[in-house]
Amino acid sequence: MSAVERRDAPTRPTAALSIAVAAGGAIGALARWGVDVAAGGGDALVWATVAINVGGSALLAALPALALVRRSAWWATALGPGVLGGFTTMSACAEQARALIAEDRLAVAGGYLGATVLGGALAVAIVHAMVRRRPTEPGGLREVRP
């Protein structure tokens, strides 16, 4: 049984997996905070969120390429829902879009959402195609449940 199948099975996550996502989430959130601080404020913060979400989505799509992630449910959870789930964020995306719309900056809001959605979709599609093309181990590459 692969790590992914094992992780799909339980309805309630084990304590070990909860710790994995807490530890990974802390690292991801700290990294996101660091990017935000580096961006400063204003519109740079908005584009920092685009970079975080598009970059994090690409990395999540790339995780199945790691043998460690395919072998271990703990590491798959720590790095996927943990680090990358904590690094990327939907709430900041929604709140920043709401604020731009409320300020009547509709063109910026449209560009922001378009860059996020199309950038994320394109990044995942490209990485997914690259990961699938890699030679597989016995049993083949399996997708990591995000």
Add this chain to the structure above:
Amino acid sequence: MTPLLVVLGAVLGGPARLWTTALLDRPPTRGWPRGTLAVNVAGSGLLGLFSALALADAAAALLGVGFCGTFTTYSAFAVQTHRLGRRGVAYAVTTLTTCIVAATIGAVAGGALT
């Protein structure tokens, strides 16, 4: 101090997302990832509320950046959208629209409270 508060919020938000998605996205999940949708909508509404309340820096780091930021996720949403194929368009549009509406409701509620 701020990084510690971000970590504290994340340590709560990450497992809360894991448990919610595990509960709502029971395999075999052929339809939409309802758990991811639920955490994203709820977290967006909360962040809209917190932003309108103009929290002190420490509370914003804990609740906004730490908790809401980690409770919600974009990467899972993007990978799941890709996996849904053609049906992903409706999932993506629904998620984004609902999250922005939730943030707006939160902001209006926060505005009324202050």
